Amino acid sequence: MSFTxxxxxxxxxxALYNLDSSQEGLKIHHTAAPQAIAAAKRLHEKELITQPDGGYLTSLGRDAAEHAQSLLTILTTQETA
Structure with a gap:
């Protein structure tokens, strides 16, 4: 398996979601990059976010976002060390 x-x-x-507030969602506008629009749609299909254009994290989505943001922190910390 690899990162496609x-x-x-x-x-x-x-990584864009604010994990400090469950009341804060995202809106991926139709003018966003096509990759971002498609990614949000796939995340919705995987039941990680509530709307195909963003919305809120589901419970599973919150877990995924926590892991994604932790990984990003670990990898970027290693780059600057």
Whole structure:
């Protein structure tokens, strides 16, 4: 298994969510990059977010976003160390 461009785009969307507030969602506008629009749609199909254009994280989506953001923190911390 490898990180495909599609998976990276999904991880980038998950990294945008504010995990400090469950009342804060995202809106992926129709003018966003096509990769972001498609990634949000796939995340919705995987039941990680509530709407095909963003919305809120589901319970599973919150878990995924926590892991994605943790991984990003770990990898970027290693780059700057």
């Amino acid at each position: 461009p599609e998976l990276v785009a999904e991880l980038e969307i998950l």
